[in-house]
Each structure stands twice: as C-alpha cells, then as structure tokens.
Amino acid sequence: MIKRVEVNYRGIFQKNLGKYIGSDIVMIASRMGKVAFSNGRYSDSPERNGIPCKYFAFVSPDLSEEELEAECGAKMDIDEADVSLVVDDSMVKGVEPWGWHGVRAINEKVREKGGLVVITRKDHNDLLKFVARKPFTYRLATLEGDASLSGMWVFKDDLTRERCLGAIAAVDPGIISIGAVEEYLLDKTKEKYRADAAREAYDATLRNTKMVSQQEGIDWPYKIPELPKWHEFEEGGVVVPAVPRAFEIGPRGQARNEMFKRGTSKTQRPVVRFDLCIKCTLCWLDCPDGCFDPTDDGLYDIHYEYCTGCHKCAAVCPETECIVMVDELQFEDNSSPWEHHKRDPEGYIKWAEEKKGNQRVHYSHVTGEGMEFQEATTVPANLEGKPKRRAKVK
Numbered sequence: 301m302i303k304r305v306e307v308n309y310r311g312i313f314q315k316n317l318g319k320y321i322g323s324d325i326v327m328i329a330s331r332m333g334k335v336a337f338s339n340g341r342y343s344d345s346p347e348r349n350g351i352p353c354k355y356f357a358f359v360s361p362d363l364s365e366e367e368l369e370a371e372c373g374a375k376m377d378i379d380e381a382d383v384s385l386v387v388d389d390s391m392v393k394g395v396e397p398w399g400w401h402g403v404r405a406i407n408e409k410v411r412e413k414g415g416l417v418v419i420t421r422k423d424h425n426d427l428l429k430f431v432a433r434k435p436f437t438y439r440l441a442t443l444e445g446d447a448s449l450s451g452m453w454v455f456k457d458d459l460t461r462e463r464c465l466g467a468i469a470a471v472d473p474g475i476i477s478i479g480a481v482e483e484y485l486l487d488k489t490k491e492k493y494r495a496d497a498a499r500e501a502y503d504a505t506l507r508n509t510k511m512v513s514q515q516e517g518i519d520w521p522y523k524i525p526e527l528p529k530w531h532e533f534e535e536g537g538v539v540v541p542a543v544p545r546a547f548e549i550g551p552r553g554q555a556r557n558e559m560f561k562r563g564t565s566k567t568q569r570p571v572v573r574f575d576l577c578i579k580c581t582l583c584w585l586d587c588p589d590g591c592f593d594p595t596d597d598g599l600y601d602i603h604y605e606y607c608t609g610c611h612k613c614a615a616v617c618p619e620t621e622c623i624v625m626v627d628e629l630q631f632e633d634n635s636s637p638w639e640h641h642k643r644d645p646e647g648y649i650k651w652a653e654e655k656k657g658n659q660r661v662h663y664s665h666v667t668g669e670g671m672e673f674q675e676a677t678t679v680p681a682n683l684e685g686k687p688k689r690r691a692k693v694k
Contacts, residue, residue: 302371303359303475305468306381306409308395310388310447310567311351316455317387317448318355321464325357328465328476328484334361335368341376349452350565350608352395359475380411383472385464388447389420390567390628393430394522403522403564405432412436415471417505419445419460422629424510429632433517441509443467443501446671447567459497466501471509478502556590556606563634566609568625568661571652574599574641575682576622583613583623593638601638604631611663621679624656631655649681 305325309318322338329336336359358372372378386392386406394403407416413436418427420442427440448460462485469478481502482495543557570583577599584592584600591606592613609628617623641648659673 301360301362302368303382303472304372304378304380305357305359305383305385305475306378307355307357307464308384308386308388308391308406309353309355310391310449310565311353312349312452313449314387314447315353316450316453317461318353320455320461321385321387322355322357324461324465324484325359325468325476328480329357329359331484332477332480334359335363335365336360337365337369337373339373348562348565349610350567351562352391352564357475378409381409381414382411383415383417383468383475384410385468386416386418387460387464388449388567389418389422389427390447391564392418392427393628394564396562396564401527402524404524405520407431407434407438407517410434410438413438415439415441415509417441417443417464417467417471419443419447419464421446424508424512426629428512428516429518430629431517432520433514434512435514437514438512439471439509440512441467441471441505443505443508449567449671459494462494462497463501466498467505469498470502470505561605562589562608563605566607566628568609568611569604569607569628569631570602570609570613570623571626571655572600572602572637573622573624573649573652573679574638575645575649576619576679578619578622580618582616582618586612586616588612595638597642599638599641601636603636604634620677621656624676625661626655626657645683646681649683 305322307318307321309315319338319340322340326336326338336357338355338357340356341354356372356378358368360368363371384407392406395406396403410416416431416438418441420427421444422442424440424442427442431440443463445460445463448456448458450456465476465481465485466478469476469481478499481498485495485498486492543559579598581600584594588610589606589608591603592600593603595601609625611625614623614625637648637652640651656676658676660676662672662674
C-alpha cells in the first residue's frame with residue numbers, strides 16, 4: 301500500500317515551506333516504522349515567481365525502500381493523492397504546475413474519500429465556488445490562516461510548517477499520526493510550542509472538515525490542451541512553429557506572448573478606479589508582464605489572464621486609491637474592468653469599492669516579514685471630468 305501527499309505551493313516564495321513539509325512527513329513516517337520519501341516536481345529551476353508548484357511525499361507500511369522508489373520516484377506527477385495540501389488558498393482557482401499545460405483543478409488528483417486541505421480564512425462554500433466538481437465524494441478541510449509568503453528563498457518561521465503537519469495527521473492518520481508529529485517536533489526542536497501548534501491545528505482541522513458531494517463544486521471552465529505527438533509537428537516532426545507576436549498599440553494591443561498566461565500566479569489582483577486615472581502611463585510602462593492594454597480613450601484596461609499580481613502597478617501609481625491590490629478570491633472571472641467602467645461608471649465605482657474593502661495590504665521592505673494591513677483612505681468619485689493634476693514622472 302502507498303499513501304500519497306501533494307503539497308501545492310507558490311514557486312520561490314514558498315519553496316522551502318513545501319520542501320520542509322515533504323521532508324518532515326518522511327522523517328515522521330520513518331519513526332513510525334514506515335518507508336517514505338519525498339521529491340518535488342520542480343527542483344531549483346525552472347520555478348517562476350508565484351507559479352503553482354508541487355512537492356510530493358510517499359509513505360508505505362509494507363514496501364521496501366527500493367520498491368517504493370521504483371513505484372513512485374520515476375514519475376514527475378502522481379495519479380492520485382490521499383491528501384492534497386494547499387498552502388495558499390488563492391490556488392483553489394486553478395493551478396498551472398507543469399510547463400503551461402493548461403489550468404488544472406486544485407483537486408484534480410484527490411482520490412475518492414481523500415482529503416483537500418486548504419490554509420484559508422474562507423469557509424467551505426466560498427472555496428467550492430472555484431473548485432471543480434468530482435464524480436465522487438471527498439473531504440474538504442480548512443485550517444484558519446494566511447498564506448505564508450516570504451521573500452525569495454526565505455523561509456518564514458511562523459508555525460505554518462508545524463500546523464500543516466497537524467492538519468495532514470487529522471485528515472489521514474494512515475500517513476502520519478498526531479502523536480508521532482508531536483514527538484518528532486519535540487525531539488527535533490526541543491520547543492514545546494511547536495508541538496502544541498501541530499496539536500491545535502489537528503483539532504481545528506477535525507472540526508472544520510466537510511464531506512463534499514458529487515453535486516458540489518463547478519464545471520471546470522478551462523480546456524486542458526492536448527500535447528501533440530512528435531510526428532504531428534510540421535515537416536515530419538522536426539519543426540516547431542514560432543510563437544506569434546503582435547506589436548500594435550490599441551485596445552487589447554500588446555507585445556506579449558498570448559500563449560504565456562500566468563494568471564494562476566497571483567494571490568491578489570489590481571482593481572482600478574478609472575475615474576481617478578490621470579493617464580500618466582506608468583502602470584502600462586512598468587508592468588513586467590504586459591497585461592495593461594491602452595484603450596481608445598487614453599485609459600488602461602487589464603487583461604487578468606496575464607497579470608501575476610506583482611504589485612508593481614499599485615506601487616508606481618501616483619494617485620491615491622487609483623490602483624489597489626485585492627484578494628484574488630473575491631473575483632469569479634477575468635472580465636474587462638474597463639468595459640464595466642464604460643458601460644456603467646457609477647456602478648463600477650461601487651463595485652470596485654466593495655471589492656477593495658477598508659483595508660490595504662502593504663509588504664515590508666525586509667523580505668520574509670509578510671504583510672501589513674492599513675486603513676483605507678476614501679476618495680470621492682470624479683465622474684464629472686474635473687481636471688486632475690498631472691503626475692510628475694521622474
């Protein structure tokens with residue numbers, strides 16, 4: 301018998317967290333007399349900032365080390381997961397974890413009666429608005445917390461690691477038991493509060509586990525591309541067509557690779573108050589992914605399928621409240637905000653302010669320290685076309 305765990309994490313920013321959880325599972329299972337090993341879908345490269353990636357852990361009570369590695373070690377993916385752990389809840393909208401091979405459902409690998417564990421402050425129904433419907437029942441467990449995002453290659457020691465181990469033990473004790481988790485953490489760290497954090501997460505996960513029926517979830521909206529066989533390429537399989545590029549400027553006109561959509565990278569997306577825009581062009585100039593599209597009225601639309609949520613546009617915008625980063629799970633589609641604004645300016649402002657809420661996210665200049673929240677500044681609507689000052693572009 302083989303138990304399989306997948307840890308869904310964000311490339312670079314959560315790599316060490318994912319790796320440590322995988323290795324901890326191996327060490328704990330070994331202490332329980334089982335055989336286990338862990339590996340990652342991507343190693344040091346080619347992870348990209350924020351892109352969904354995976355670590356795996358495999359545990360068996362009856363196979364030898366050689367048999368387990370022969371069965372699981374040669375594959376770059378798993379066929380099914382007994383537990384799928386999601387350390388950033390915005391990944392429930394879908395993941396692109398394998399060289400742009402389609403946006404996949406976060407629960408794609410979860411087997412019948414298996415468990416999907418999400419670190420989140422959302423409830424089950426909020427998450428199921430984005431999770432694909434399965435043809436069988438499975439368990440959805442939530443563990444209250446925020447995404448443990450750090451700077452590049454920085455591990456943020458905020459007990460997320462320990463809490464995830466407790467959650468896995470709660471969902472499937474056949475992988476690791478909570479007693480073994482506590483003993484391991486005490487022996488390794490000599491710090492009782494770490495074992496206590498795992499036990500508290502274990503108890504919380506048991507309280508917040510829901511059986512998801514076949515009727516719950518959504519029909520998956522993304523088409524999974526079919527990779528061509530070698531002989532299906534042009535010229536007998538030796539020619540790969542070039543990526544089409546366009547350089548015109550205008551609505552939806554950008555010099556970007558239209559096949560390279562990285563929208564699954566973002567945990568937050570920019571919301572624009574077009575009535576406050578002074579047309580300084582900084583968002584369009586500074587966006588590293590070319591997701592701002594010039595419009596015929598001098599504004600800048602956003603193509604969210606290309607947006608990675610890097611915060612650059614919000615950082616360079618000189619106008620207060622013009623561009624604000626908002627939790628990605630507040631949005632159920634990638635429709636054009638500019639078209640909404642043109643169709644109903646007053647309704648759009650009301651919608652944007654509701655999405656933005658009354659708190660703003662800021663990141664410390666020191667990497668690894670996480671997010672800070674500040675109270676928002678209310679800016680009245682400017683729908684009468686009153687002239688605004690021009691930004692000073694340095």
